[in-house]
Amino acid sequence: MLQIEGVTKRYGDRTAVDDVSFTVGGGRLTGFVGGNGAGKTTTMRIILGVLGADAGEVRLDGSPLGVDGRRRFGYMPEERGLYPKMRVHEQLVYLARLRGMRAGEAAERADELIDRLELTERRNDPIEKLSLGNQQRAQIAAALVHDPEVLVLDEPFSGLDPMAVETVLGVLSEFAARGAPVLFSSHQLDVVERLCDDIVVIGGGRILAAGSREELRERNAGSRWELTVDGDLGWVRTATGVEVIEFDGDHVVFDADPSAAQAVLQRATASDAVHLFGRRRPTLTEIFREVVQ
Numbered sequence: 001m002l003q004i005e006g007v008t009k010r011y012g013d014r015t016a017v018d019d020v021s022f023t024v025g026g027g028r029l030t031g032f033v034g035g036n037g038a039g040k041t042t043t044m045r046i047i048l049g050v051l052g053a054d055a056g057e058v059r060l061d062g063s064p065l066g067v068d069g070r071r072r073f074g075y076m077p078e079e080r081g082l083y084p085k086m087r088v089h090e091q092l093v094y095l096a097r098l099r100g101m102r103a104g105e106a107a108e109r110a111d112e113l114i115d116r117l118e119l120t121e122r123r124n125d126p127i128e129k130l131s132l133g134n135q136q137r138a139q140i141a142a143a144l145v146h147d148p149e150v151l152v153l154d155e156p157f158s159g160l161d162p163m164a165v166e167t168v169l170g171v172l173s174e175f176a177a178r179g180a181p182v183l184f185s186s187h188q189l190d191v192v193e194r195l196c197d198d199i200v201v202i203g204g205g206r207i208l209a210a211g212s213r214e215e216l217r218e219r220n221a222g223s224r225w226e227l228t229v230d231g232d233l234g235w236v237r238t239a240t241g242v243e244v245i246e247f248d249g250d251h252v253v254f255d256a257d258p259s260a261a262q263a264v265l266q267r268a269t270a271s272d273a274v275h276l277f278g279r280r281r282p283t284l285t286e287i288f289r290e291v292v293q
């Protein structure tokens with residue numbers, strides 16, 4: 001488990017990251033989301049040790065992280081760092097060797113990742129000749145090639161087409177399933193919503209919300225309801241204590257306290273067959289809009 005505890009970073013009198021604490025559990029994919037300038041990259045650099053914090057600590061399985069602990073990390077920094085002239089396979093082997101892997105093992109692991117990330121036809125091309133999407137896949141392979149124990153990725157999905165997003169998702173999920181903590185930042189809320197076990201929302205350098213995807217949706221469920229019947233629901237618009245948000249004949253989404261919602265359900269049941277009734281949990285985009293304001 002990776003623990004970020006009370007981390008603060010100031011640039012002059014500007015506080016980029018302010019008393020940030022969250023955990024990334026082993027075997028869990030944790031999405032780190034926030035708008036431009038929210039503090040994601042700064043936090044990730046502190047986790048990776050490339051930037052010092054003014055206060056706070058990063059721990060791995062309870063112990064403060066030093067240089068040795070961070071050798072067990074795989075990471076993809078915001079500024080992508082592969083050698084443009086090196087060929088894909090050669091580059092991956094080189095990086096794995098730097099991290100202490102034996103030559104044969106490094107070559108094998110590099111080929112496995114090249115195949116898995118669908119770069120087989122590009123295996124011997126120099127990095128600079130690859131499309132941006134393929135360079136991104138090579139970056140992800142570089143983060144994984146030495147079989148790290150923890151993975152920290154800054155925007156791994158940016159610039160990938162939908163098929164590539166699926167491929168990378170598969171690779172990261174498999175990796176997390178082996179028990180490693182995986183943290184990645186993303187602007188793509190739909191991807192984070194679909195993929196992540198846990199979500200951390202940062203805004204203005206502070207943690208605005210954190211928890212499992214289900215917890216966050218449940219916690220922010222508020223008083224929104226959804227009803228579908230075999231008939232017309234026009235009457236809901238004038239029901240007491242109800243504010244209709246979406247209406248489509250036999251389907252309505254409305255805000256109401258639980259007793260007003262029950263009254264709507266009773267009236268619906270009395271006249272029509274009810275196909276669906278329940279709390280409508282917000283999407284991550286809706287939660288994000290709410291907490292980031």
Ligand SMILES: Nc1ncnc2c1ncn2[C@@H]1O[C@H](COP(=O)(O)OP(=O)(O)OP(=O)(O)O)[C@@H](O)[C@H]1O
Pocket residue numbers: 011014015016034035036037038039040041042043
């Ligand atoms: N080297 C620096 N010097 C001064 N201010 C900085 C520096 N690096 C970051 N900041 C400021 O710290 C804040 C957080 O920036 P950071 O890059 O961590 O945000 P981010 O969430 O990664 O944003 P983005 O999604 O746009 O990359 C911003 O206000 C930024 O301007």
